[in-house]
Amino acid sequence: MKISVGEAEGQLADLVRRAETGDEVILTRQGRAAVRLVPVKAPQSVAERERILAAAREEGRAKITPGPSAARSQDFLYDDDGLPA
Template identity: 70%
Template sequence: MRISVTEAKGQLTDLVRRAEAGDEVILTRHGHPAVRLVPITATPDRKARRALLEAARKSGAAKATNGPTAARSQDFLYGDDGLPK
């Protein structure tokens, strides 16, 4: 929804409710977008962030597979004679 700043002055409470409900509210000045109203999302606390990081680490460790060592990781680029293919 686009509405001019002048019109929004009288409808601010309604516009805030609409933004909180998920509607995109853009305030315009002279027909050009000036401001967008968006709801503030709750910032996770330290404990929640820690739990998220631990879950990501466990997930990554479970998906990790052993591959070639660094000394052999580029062998496919070279022939049996040791020269580039």
């Protein structure tokens, strides 16, 4: 549903109810879409957030590939005395 900002002023409570039930409500200004009303998602529980973070950490660990240490990756540029080669 598209409605102008001017028309929406008197119907705000109804428009909010419609958005909460899943209807797409777009407010227009001079015929152009300006904003969309969408319902606010319920905040996640602490346990759910911890589960998501644990899954992200595990996925990150799975992507780690062994390779040379970054601390020693440029050693070939220096001689045994630490001077540029």
